[in-house]
Amino acid sequence: SAKSNKSDIVLVDTAGRLHTHHNLMSELQKFQKVINSRFPDFTLYSLVTVDATLGQNSLIQAKQFNDYCKIKGAILTKLDGTAKGGIVFPLNEQLKIPVCFVGIGEKLNDIEIFNPEKYIDGLLGTNKVNT
Helix, strand or coil, X not given: CCCCCCCCCXXXXXXXXXXXCXXXXXXXXXXXXXXXXXXXXXXXXXXXXXXXHHCHHHHHHHHHHHHHCCCCEEEEECCCCCCCCCCHHHHHHHHCCCEEEEECCCCHHHEEECCHHHHHHHHHCCCCCCC
């Protein structure tokens, strides 16, 4: 459908997968193999969505997902609550997965491009927004 419609972007949502369910995680590998073999002209860019309130468990999840399917970036959700999103640093340092987007609410417009300077300012309390 994407080829015939000349789509620039195709989103494949594989929500509901837990890193502990190996059969579902193996499906991610299959998705990636099919895309690479049948659509070599497509650029595959896999993002993992992690919950900022889960702390180090988010790092474990991202590592497991990365083992099955090469992750190029992360979406960090729930930064509108009390979470400070400390997972940003180990994601980047340990797994080489940059945070690309942050969720600061429950609406579509509440997804923002991650701004590292704004994030650091929020951590240090030098601005009013913690993203």
